[in-house]
Structure formats: structure tokens, C-alpha cells
Amino acid sequence: MLYTQSIDTVNTIWYNVDMNTWVKWCGKTVQCTYCREDITNGEPAVYARHRLQKSDDSSPWTVNFRWHAKRARDGQCCYITNQLEYLAAHPRIETRGKKKMLISAEVRSQRLKLLQRRARLVQRLKVLTMPDMDFADVDAITTIGQQITELKGLIEPLGGIPNSWNR
Numbered sequence: 001m002l003y004t005q006s007i008d009t010v011n012t013i014w015y016n017v018d019m020n021t022w023v024k025w026c027g028k029t030v031q032c033t034y035c036r037e038d039i040t041n042g043e044p045a046v047y048a049r050h051r052l053q054k055s056d057d058s059s060p061w062t063v064n065f066r067w068h069a070k071r072a073r074d075g076q077c078c079y080i081t082n083q084l085e086y087l088a089a090h091p092r093i094e095t096r097g098k099k100k101m102l103i104s105a106e107v108r109s110q111r112l113k114l115l116q117r118r119a120r121l122v123q124r125l126k127v128l129t130m131p132d133m134d135f136a137d138v139d140a141i142t143t144i145g146q147q148i149t150e151l152k153g154l155i156e157p158l159g160g161i162p163n164s165w166n167r
């Protein structure tokens, strides 16, 4: 089975089917995958071996990596630095609340209208309650507050009240 993590080279997606990582004393001087400086014999080093495949039936391709575990000149772990850079380049995708709901297209469209109506009301409320307003239109604020509350009851049967509405 192919893993989902993939490496995209030019026009080819390589699936990472096996990843092994270990730490040991460097046995012979090699170049660091990250900083390209030498890792000298006797230094601690992080090693990794990835097996990549283009598809389930293609022959795997093995790639070896080695990093400074603690670079002599500054103590940097090039492995961690490298991985953190990778994470920074691939921002976390927020999936909470984004799961597709099992509701009909009609219900979805009604729900969307309520979401939009609430967004407009919240926007108006923000304007009405801005600190530099000359006076607070308490009646308008109260009315909008009530309308926002009523929307909860309307959206409840259309897939439930969004979590963000309860904050």
C-alpha cells in the first residue's frame, strides 16, 4: 500500500513507502544533507533511508540522508532544522469543521444563506459598537443581537449550529 506522504519531482509523484531514521556515531566523513558541510568521523549523526515508489507495482528507489546531530561549530541539529523548515514550507491545513456534511444541496444552500445573513449582522454589530461612535444605538444593537440569536434556531435543523457561533 502506498503511503500518502509524497515527494513531487518534475512531473512525477514519488510515494514514500518506507522511512527509517536512526542516530549513530559517524563512521566515515560524509556530507550533511542539510548544510553540505562535512560530518566527520566520530561525530554524532542522524541517518535516514527512504524508499520511494512511483506506484504500487513500480520498483522502489532508495534515498539515503545524513545530518549533523550536533554540529561541532554551533551545536545545531541539522535534522531538526531541516524538518522544521519543511513544516514551515507546508503549513498546517485546518480541517476542523471543514468536513463535508451529509446534507442535500437544497439544505446546503439554505444553510449558506443563514451563514451569510449572520456574517452581515455581525458586521453591522461591529460597526454599531465601535468605540469611536458618537452614541450607542442601543435599540439597533439589541435588535441585531436578537436576530443573531434567532439564526441559531433556524440553522439548527440544517446541519447544526456551527461551533464558531457559540463563541
Ligand SMILES: [Zn+2]
Binding pocket: 032, 033, 034, 035, 036, 037, 067, 068, 071, 078
Ligand atoms: Zn549539517
